[in-house]
Amino acid sequence: MYYLIEWTGYQPEDNTWEAEENLMGNKGLIADFKEAYSKQHPHTKFHGDRSVGVRRLVLQGVYDPDTKRHSPTFEQKHKYVIDSLFLFFFSRSQGHELIFDQHGNMTFKNVTPKVTVVNEIDDTSFPEQFVFIDKLVFSKRVSVPDPDFLIGCECQHSCLKTNNEECHEEWTYDSRGKLKPGCTGPLYECNLACQCKASCPNRVVQRGRTVALEIFQTKSKGWGVRCKTKIMANSFVEEYLGEVITEAQGEARGTIYDRIGVSYLFDMDSAVTEGTTAKYVIDSYVCGNASHFFNHSCNPNLTVFGVYHDSGDPYFHRLAFFALRDIEAGEELTFDYLGSHGLLPSNTHAQQRIECLCDDNACRGFIHS
Ligand SMILES: C[S@@+](CC[C@H](N)C(=O)[O-])C[C@H]1O[C@@H](n2cnc3c(N)ncnc32)[C@H](O)[C@@H]1O
Ligand SMILES: [Zn+2]
Numbered sequence: 001m002y003y004l005i006e007w008t009g010y011q012p013e014d015n016t017w018e019a020e021e022n023l024m025g026n027k028g029l030i031a032d033f034k035e036a037y038s039k040q041h042p043h044t045k046f047h048g049d050r051s052v053g054v055r056r057l058v059l060q061g062v063y064d065p066d067t068k069r070h071s072p073t074f075e076q077k078h079k080y081v082i083d084s085l086f087l088f089f090f091s092r093s094q095g096h097e098l099i100f101d102q103h104g105n106m107t108f109k110n111v112t113p114k115v116t117v118v119n120e121i122d123d124t125s126f127p128e129q130f131v132f133i134d135k136l137v138f139s140k141r142v143s144v145p146d147p148d149f150l151i152g153c154e155c156q157h158s159c160l161k162t163n164n165e166e167c168h169e170e171w172t173y174d175s176r177g178k179l180k181p182g183c184t185g186p187l188y189e190c191n192l193a194c195q196c197k198a199s200c201p202n203r204v205v206q207r208g209r210t211v212a213l214e215i216f217q218t219k220s221k222g223w224g225v226r227c228k229t230k231i232m233a234n235s236f237v238e239e240y241l242g243e244v245i246t247e248a249q250g251e252a253r254g255t256i257y258d259r260i261g262v263s264y265l266f267d268m269d270s271a272v273t274e275g276t277t278a279k280y281v282i283d284s285y286v287c288g289n290a291s292h293f294f295n296h297s298c299n300p301n302l303t304v305f306g307v308y309h310d311s312g313d314p315y316f317h318r319l320a321f322f323a324l325r326d327i328e329a330g331e332e333l334t335f336d337y338l339g340s341h342g343l344l345p346s347n348t349h350a351q352q353r354i355e356c357l358c359d360d361n362a363c364r365g366f367i368h369s
């Protein structure tokens with residue numbers, strides 16, 4: 001169960017998702033909340049498995065967003081932590097359950113190719129509150145891209161074989177679906193308005209991941225990800241998924257995440273030029289896929305590209321990881337948090353200086369600077 005928390009002294013954009021165990025012992029608050037919920041919804045049983053954003057409820061007597069008044073007793077008791085709880089169910093049913101398969105391996109149910117979880121290092125268990133998703137989730141402040149604004153190609157045969165100027169400006173992939181050498185992105189894939197089929201060679205990222213991954217406990221960087229089979233250079237590996245939020249929300253959440261020492265924000269900034277900023281950010285703190293666990297390296301084997309295939313808005317694009325070189329089965333997958341092709345994870349947001357443990361000879365010392 002997640003609660004959307006309002007923080008004292010911060011704006012509504014500063015709200016962050018917090019799991020019950022992060023509420024710093026405010027059990028009374030949750031009990032009050034559940035009681036208030038059952039009063040407002042007498043015929044609905046309280047449980048944590050609802051669709052995102054279908055219900056929102058403000059705790060009575062704690063904080064009233066209309067008058068912006070706080071209950072004095074509450075302020076005295078909890079000076080800095082929580083103003084109010086909004087119940088904003090993040091549905092676990094949108095996520096994939098972590099189960100044991102027939103071989104006794106931990107794996108996410110109905111995820112193909114598989115994503116397994118193993119800890120051969122210590123007894124740290126996998127973060128229970130993390131919701132494994134296989135598509136983007138949209139904050140209520142961000143509209144799902146409108147396919148009506150897409151411009152499609154009219155290629156009759158394979159998009160890569162015709163030399164049709166009506167097709168997308170640049171041919172991104174070769175016939176085996178690998179990025180063409182020297183490609184700098186962003187990548188324009190065929191889209192809903194195109195005449196070609198789902199099997200079009202210019203639909204690599206939208207067809208999804210093809211390599212099995214394993215989330216594993218590293219020696220010193222927390223959880224990380226490795227591939228189960230060899231990945232060839234320039235292949236698509238995984239998309240960065242999470243909740244799409246606005247830049248303002250990202251800015252505010254960045255400040256708070258930084259305080260608790262986490263960084264899971266990634267700007268969509270392929271279209272950003274000097275003097276402009278990203279409009280959207282992907283936050284994978286609560287929900288994401290294996291890429292939530294990709295660690296930083298100063299000599300990485302992955303790079304990230306902005307990819308367009310479902311939006312005509314230059315500020316809305318997907319973020320996709322590609323292999324920079326051949327990657328052997330079992331190698332950890334890493335990218336440079338300081339960015340490649342101008343894309344920086346949460347570059348505009350507050351950052352703590354975290355010592356880098358990538359072990360590379362050319363290590364820069366810190367993971368963000
Ligand atoms: C996006 S998360 C990656 C997954 C993380 N290891 C976990 O267990 O959830 C980023 C965090 O991982 C850790 N991390 C990633 N790369 C690192 C590196 N090269 N050296 C030290 N810590 C790293 C830092 O704590 C960083 O804030
Ligand atoms: Zn096509």
Ligand SMILES: [Zn+2]
Pocket residue numbers: 153154155158159166167168190194196
């Ligand atoms: Zn085409």
Ligand SMILES: [Zn+2]
Pocket residue numbers: 297298299356357358359360362363364365366
């Ligand atoms: Zn390093």
